[in-house]
Amino acid sequence: MSDEWKASAVNEAEAKSWKLLEKTLLAGVQEQRRARRWGIFFKTLMFVYLFVTLSLFVPLLDWRKGAVTTDGHTALVELRGMIADQEAASADNIVGALRAAFEDGKTKGVVLRINSPGGSPVQSGYVYDEIRRLRAEYPAIKLYAVISDLGASGAYYIASAADEIYADKASLVGSIGVTATGFGFVGVMEKLGVDRRVYTSGEHKAFLDPFQPQKAEETRFWKEVLKVTHQQFIDSVVRGRGERLKVDEHPELFSGLVWSGEQALQLGLIDALGNTSYVAREVIGEKNVVDFTVRESAFDRFAKKIGASVAEHLALWMGFQGPVLR
Structure with missing residues (x-):
């Protein structure tokens, strides 16, 4: 045991x-x-x-790209992509870059290089007015718009404020018109048996609602708004281009059509064929180009992607989109 x-x-x-x-x-x-x-x-x-x-x-670092100059340089400002608030081609970014370019004591001429389908008439008008103000304040510095692939709608609106416009023979130029787009879901809702209920304090407060039938009087009103905006666009282009436009020979200039650079030259929409290097070297006489374009930081780009507003894009998709220069 x-x-x-x-x-x-x-x-x-x-x-x-x-x-x-x-x-x-x-x-x-x-x-x-x-x-x-x-x-x-x-x-x-x-x-x-x-x-x-x-x-x-x-x-905080010097974001200007180009060789260090002692005598002078051509200042470059990029206008790329959709012209809209909070975008790279917003009026604040473009205007800020243009002011810095004109205020630089070594700037001999400014090139606004454009590759844009257009966008907001408000943002475009802001840039247009500022270009004209800067040209008046700095008469010795010329501003040349250079269109690469596309200079249409609001982008051409802005370009028309320049002293001269250049483009490639195959560039797309023009599209002087206004559009507002959306969808109508009334028929779909009827098939689904869904009843739309909207409560407003104004008779026409919901006139852009895509889930309600259009009313003839509201359609006429909205077209009138677009017509006024279109006329503002036309007046600005005429004021900027003056007698260079062949309006009498080509009344379709303001119809919203777009032309190649070679055709645009014949219509008076541009002054000559050429690119940024050509303008800097042969027109301004300063081949050294310094980039004044406002660039987003990596953090800003990252934050913008993460914080993109789903509601805003949904609203645009559903038809709540304001006038766009086209």
Whole structure:
């Protein structure tokens, strides 16, 4: 009996030893996992810190691209993409870059390089007015619009404020018109048996609602708004281009059509064929080009992608879109 008791005690001791060893091993594994998690956390935190620091510091650096000049340079400002608030081609960005270019004491001429389908008439008008103001304030500095692939609608609106307009023979130029687009879902709702309920405090407050039938009087009103905006566009282009436009020979100039650069030259929409290098070298006489375009930081681009407004895009898709120069 004594031997059995001794054997039992030994087994119990061994079991306790194994349990203790198991706990020790598990504790070690858990500690390693904890250390690994904290390591990942601190590495991520350091990455975010460096990213934010760089994004704040980089914009403070000199963002002008080009060789250092002693005598003078051609200032370049890019107008690329849709002209709209909060976009790269917003009026604030373009105007800010143009002001910096004109105010630089070494600027001998400014090139506004355009590749845009147009956009907001408000933003386009803001840039147009500022170009005319800067030209009056700095009469010795000429501004040349250079259209690459596309200079249409609001983009051409802006270009017409320049001293001269250049384009490639295959560039698309013009589209002097206004459009407002949307969808109508009335028929779909009737098929689905869905009843639209809208409560307003004004008789025509919901006249752009795509889920309600159009009313003839509201359609006439909206067309009149677009007509007025179109006339503002036409007046600005005529004021900028003057007698260079062949309106009498080609009344379709303001119909919203678009032409190639070669055709645009014949119509008076542009002054000559040429690119940025040609204008800088042969027209301005300063082949060294310094870029004054406002560039977004990497952090801004990242934040814009993450924080894009779904509601805004949904509203546009559903038809709540204001006038767009086309």
